Amino acid sequence: MNILLWVLQVLLAVAFLAHGVMMLNPPPDIAVQMNAAIPRWFSVFIGVSEVLAAIGLTLPGVARVMPWLVSWAAGGIMIVMISATVFHISRGENSSAAVTFVLLILATFVAYERSRVHPIAARRSVA
16 A cells, blocks of 8 residues: 555656646746636746645655655645636536546545555654
């Protein structure tokens, strides 16, 4: 199960890193569409949040320093994905809503498993 969780964490991190970077530095044609739907400051906020979530899904677990941040990062992704799913449904973008819903399910699974079932042990300090 631990291997499956790591695979899901890495896949979620890659997806959110890619989307976060695209939100921060969109291609010109996509920027026009994004700015018509949401304000630029909100796109930047989402982009920064997603890049930080990608880091939070992987780095604390690999370093075993404050590994509880992994489940918190997954919890933050859950909030973003609930909002994104509602946003896409309200605009009639059903395929995008389906993708965000699947990401929500994966993030929920990682958050629960890493907080309750298979937490990552913190590194022991040498005293």
